[in-house]
Amino acid sequence: METIKIQYLDDSIHRLEYIDGKSDWIDLRAAEDVELKEGEFRLIPLGVAMQLPEGYEAHIIPRSSTYKNFGIIQSNHMGLVDESYCGPNDWWYMPAIALRDTKICKNDRICQFRIEKHQPTLIFNEVSALTGKDRGGIGSTGKN
Numbered sequence: 238m239e240t241i242k243i244q245y246l247d248d249s250i251h252r253l254e255y256i257d258g259k260s261d262w263i264d265l266r267a268a269e270d271v272e273l274k275e276g277e278f279r280l281i282p283l284g285v286a287m288q289l290p291e292g293y294e295a296h297i298i299p300r301s302s303t304y305k306n307f308g309i310i311q312s313n314h315m316g317l318v319d320e321s322y323c324g325p326n327d328w329w330y331m332p333a334i335a336l337r338d339t340k341i342c343k344n345d346r347i348c349q350f351r352i353e354k355h356q357p358t359l360i361f362n363e364v365s366a367l368t369g370k371d372r373g374g375i376g377s378t379g380k381n
């Protein structure tokens with residue numbers, strides 16, 4: 238188990254919880270009512286700020302049903318929350334683009350997150366050619 242220090246915007250923000258039997262990803266909620274016109278972009282506040290455990294980062298992705306329910310897509314596709322993003326003003330947001338006119342209500346569950354360990358430090362060792370077994374490049378396995 239790991240502990241996360243979490244600050245909520247105020248008492249009206251529903252507290253984070255596991256949805257029983259779902260998965261270990263944890264849903265995040267819009268911190269305010271949001272109305273967007275088709276094509277409009279907004280950083281939607283999620284009402285939480287966290288100090289992640291040492292050695293971890295967090296990944297935010299949409300829920301599978303987010304587009305169906307709200308007509309928004311996450312503009313960065315996957316959000317990365319750095320371990321260093323841990324101050325009292327480091328609030329989490331979902332950057333979202335509306336593909337239709339839409340209304341999101343405060344406390345609607347619009348995305349989800351999990352924490353992951355940082356990758357090891359990478360050393361880039363330049364070579365003139367790779368000697369691994371060749372796959373034939375992108376798309377080489379065909380369609381069927």
Ligand SMILES: O=c1ccn([C@H]2C[C@H](O)[C@@H](COP(=O)(O)OP(=O)(O)OP(=O)(O)O)O2)c(=O)[nH]1
Pocket residue numbers: 297313315316317318319320322328329330331332
């Ligand atoms: O979906 C996201 C992605 C990022 N963040 C926060 C946490 C992250 O640590 C910080 C900066 O993100 P990133 O480094 O990916 O963005 P940037 O555009 O490079 O911003 P910065 O100049 O603040 O590093 O913004 C979010 O709240 N939601």
